[in-house]
Each structure stands twice: as C-alpha cells, then as structure tokens.
Amino acid sequence: MTVGEIARIVNGKVIGNDTLEIKGISGIKEAQEGDLTFIANRKYLSLLQSTKASAVLVSPDICNSVPATLIQVENPSLAFAQIVSFVGPEPIAFQPGIHPTAIIGPNVRLGKDVSIQPYAVIEDYAVIGDRCVIGAGVYIGHYTILGNDCVIYPQVVMRERIKIGNRVIVHSGTVIGDDGFGYATVRGVHHKIPQIGTVEIDDDVEIGSNVTIDRARFDKTYIGRGVKIDNLVQIAHNVTIGENTIVVAQVGISGSTSIGRNVIIAGQVGIIGHLTIGDNVIIGGKAGVTKDIPPDTHVTGFPAREKWEDMRFQAYLRKQPAILERLKKLEERVAELETRLREKDGQSPKDP
Numbered sequence: 001m002t003v004g005e006i007a008r009i010v011n012g013k014v015i016g017n018d019t020l021e022i023k024g025i026s027g028i029k030e031a032q033e034g035d036l037t038f039i040a041n042r043k044y045l046s047l048l049q050s051t052k053a054s055a056v057l058v059s060p061d062i063c064n065s066v067p068a069t070l071i072q073v074e075n076p077s078l079a080f081a082q083i084v085s086f087v088g089p090e091p092i093a094f095q096p097g098i099h100p101t102a103i104i105g106p107n108v109r110l111g112k113d114v115s116i117q118p119y120a121v122i123e124d125y126a127v128i129g130d131r132c133v134i135g136a137g138v139y140i141g142h143y144t145i146l147g148n149d150c151v152i153y154p155q156v157v158m159r160e161r162i163k164i165g166n167r168v169i170v171h172s173g174t175v176i177g178d179d180g181f182g183y184a185t186v187r188g189v190h191h192k193i194p195q196i197g198t199v200e201i202d203d204d205v206e207i208g209s210n211v212t213i214d215r216a217r218f219d220k221t222y223i224g225r226g227v228k229i230d231n232l233v234q235i236a237h238n239v240t241i242g243e244n245t246i247v248v249a250q251v252g253i254s255g256s257t258s259i260g261r262n263v264i265i266a267g268q269v270g271i272i273g274h275l276t277i278g279d280n281v282i283i284g285g286k287a288g289v290t291k292d293i294p295p296d297t298h299v300t301g302f303p304a305r306e307k308w309e310d311m312r313f314q315a316y317l318r319k320q321p322a323i324l325e326r327l328k329k330l331e332e333r334v335a336e337l338e339t340r341l342r343e344k345d346g347q348s349p350k351d352p
Contacts, residue, residue: 001087003055006036007071009086010079012057016069020054025084028053040077057083094133102134111148129166141177147203159215165203165225173210176201180214180221180237180255193217195237202226202243208233214255224261242279260295 004018023034028044031037031053038057039045048056048066055069057076073079094115098104102116105124110116114128117136122128126140129148134140138152141160146152150168158164159177170176182193197216201223207213208231213221216238223229224243234252241247242261251265254273259265263277266285271277278295288302298307301314 003069003071006055006083010057010071010073010082012071012073012079013060014069014071015063016055018069020069022055025080025087026053028056036080036083038076038080040075040080096131105142117154123160135172144177153209161198162215163198163200165201165205167204168201169206171207171209171211171231174207174212176207176213177215178212180217182217182237182255197221197238199223205229208249211235214239217255230267236273248285 001022002018003014003020003022006022007014007018021034022036024036026032026035026037028037028039028047028051031051033052033054035053036055036057037051037053039048039062045062048068051068053068055071057071057073057079059076060072060074062072063070094117096113096115098116099118099120101118102120102122104116104122105126107125108122109127111128111130111132113131114134115132116122116134119136120134120138122134122140123142125143127145128134129146129150131148132146132150132152134152135154135156137155139157140146141158141162143160144158144162144164146164147166147168149166150164152170153172155172156170157175162177177199180195182195183190184193195215195217197218197220199213199215199221202225204226205223205228207229210231211229211233213223213235214237215221219238221235221238222240224241224245226244227241227247229247230249232250233247235241236253236255238256239253239259241259242263244261245259245263245265247265248267250268253259253271256273257271257275257277259277260279260281262280264282266283268286269283269289271289275289276292277289278293278297280296281293282298283289283304284298284300284307286302287300287304289299290303293299293304299305300307305313
C-alpha cells in the first residue's frame with residue numbers, strides 16, 4: 001500500500017512522496033524504514049527528527065521539514081486506528097447459534113442471529129437483543145435486558161433486573177449489578193441494608209475487565225451513552241455518569257455521586273460519596289476528590305484542588321528542605337548575634 005492510498009483511506013493530505021510503499025505499522029520510537037506511524041501529541045514532535053518511519057500521520061498544523069513523509073489528518077490517533085483495522089488481521093467472528101452446553105431459561109427471549117458460547121447461563125425472563133455475542137461462562141440474571149449488537153466477553157456476571165443498551169461491550173471478569181455496600185451498625189453489629197435498585201447502561205458504552213458496578217439501593221446506578229470505562233474500576237451504588245465520560249483504571253467512585261458529561265477521570269482517582277462533578281471536568285491521576293467540582297475545571301492532588309493552585313502547592317512542598325535549612329542557619333545566626341549583644345553589654349553569654 002502506498003502513502004497516497006493510505007491518505008485516501010483517512011482523507012489526509014500528503015506532504016512529501018505519495019508513492020512510497022508502506023509495509024508495516026508501528027509506534028514512532030520503534031518504527032523502521034517502510035513503516036507508518038503517528039503523532040497525536042505535540043510534546044512528541046521532537047521524535048519526528050529521529051524516527052526511522054517512512055510516513056507519519058500528523059495533525060494539519062504540523063508541516064515541519066523532516067526526513068519522513070507526512071500525512072496530515074484531523075485526528076492522527078483515529079486515522080492510525082482506521083489503518084490498523086484496514087490492514088490488520090480479520091476480527092474474530094462468532095457464528096450465530098447456541099452452544100449445547102449453554103443453559104437458557106424457559107422464558108428467555110432471544111433476538112435474531114444471537115451467538116451464545118459454551119457454559120453461558122441465561123436465567124428466566126432475560127431478554128437478549130439481535131446479533132448479541134454472549135461469551136463462554138457468562139452469567140445473565142433474571143429479567144435482565146440486553147439491547148442489540150452487544151458483545152459480552154467470557155466470565156462476565158450481570159445480575160438480575162439489569163438494563164443494557166445497544167452496542168455495549170463488556171470485557172472479562174466484570175460484575176454488573178452486585179449489591180451496593182450498605183450496612184446499618186447497631187451496637188457494633190453491621191446489619192445488611194437491602195439493595196433493591198438496578199443498574200442501567202446506555203448505548204455505546206465500553207466497560208473494561210474486572211470492573212464492578214453496584215446496583216442502587218433504590219432507583220438505579222446509571223452509566224450514560226458513550227461512556228468508556230477502563231479496567232479495575234469500582235462504581236458504587238446510585239452513582240450516575242454522564243455521556244462520553246472517560247474513567248481510567250483503578251478509579252473508585254463512592255455512592256450517590258453524580259459525574260457530568262465529557263468528564264475525564266484519570267487513573268487511581270478516588271471520589272467520596274454524594275458529590276457533584278460538573279461537565280467537562282478533568283481530574284488528574286491519583287487525585288482525592290472530597291468536595292463538588294464546578295464545570296470546566298481541571299483539578300489535581302489530594303485533596304483535589306484547581307490544577308495551578310495544586311502545582312504551586314507542590315512547588316512549595318518541594319522547596320521545604322531548602323527552606324528548613326535556611327531557617328536553621330537563620331536561627332544559628334540569631335543566636336550568635338544575641339550572644340554578641342550580651343557580651344557587648346557585659347553580660348555572661350548564658351545570662352537571660
């Protein structure tokens with residue numbers, strides 16, 4: 001495939017030789033002659049000078065004179081993904097049908113062209129939409145509803161009375177609809193509070209591996225349209241997450257917290273319960289969120305505060321050793337001056 005052919009696939013503009021033959025795809029550091037790569041972040045621009053790649057997908061504002069041929073596209077990362085899909089191996093396709101080891105309840109409703117893999121269990125009164133793929137060992141509880149074109153990878157558990165939208169992808173090991181963590185403590189004994197709500201997941205959501213999404217105590221825990229959740233995330237009871245939000249690995253969101261639309265929650269963030277996070281908020285990695293965050297705010301640190309405020313705070317912390325050393329020297333200097341003054345007044349250096 002030539003550079004020109006690739007540019008036509010991704011609707012790009014070639015800066016350089018459009019007849020170059022591309023034989024492989026790779027990251028920009030690992031790329032060799034004949035490879036196609038991409039730059040999605042300007043902080044990696046310096047790598048354009050050293051990469052061995054023959055062609056690089058870049059944004060339209062990058063047109064530097066570099067050894068490689070450039071293909072300008074609106075979104076280099078997305079364009080690279082399109083090329084990978086175009087030249088990569090064929091995706092695994094599961095044929096419609098029910099494996100003989102699967103257990104299907106007598107009142108389950110199955111849509112058209114559904115694929116149910118070995119040892120899956122679908123309990124009574126569940127509904128599975130058209131063209132869904134239910135992986136090996138998946139458990140789907142009573143009255144749970146899946147929309148069309150869902151892919152549920154092996155070993156996923158969906159408890160009873162859960163509602164899943166269309167084109168939802170759930171990766172292995174995830175549990176949806178387990179009990180919320182609710183107890184009433186009386187004289188040192190923890191009494192379980194029934195969790196009688198549900199979980200509702202809207203269209204085009206993707207959930208990573210080993211995620212837990214608790215059912216609500218009442219009403220529902222809700223994941224909005226287009227949300228993307230990484231691996232190892234805990235979402236507690238009655239949490240709501242607005243559409244197109246991204247939740248990165250090892251995040252914990254406590255109960256009854258409301259997350260807005262288009263929010264980015266970076267890795268290992270912890271959010272306490274009953275908070276409101278506004279639209280378009282960015283929460284930096286390892287932040288501890290202890291109070292509401294207004295829309296269009298970027299916060300970092302623990303406790304989470306506005307990014308530039310936290311950066312100043314961290315800068316002061318890094319200066320602490322030097323400040324303490326200066327303070328120690330000042331104290332020594334003051335003590336020395338006090339001794340001299342006493343000697344000048346004819347007092348013993350030890351006199352008060």
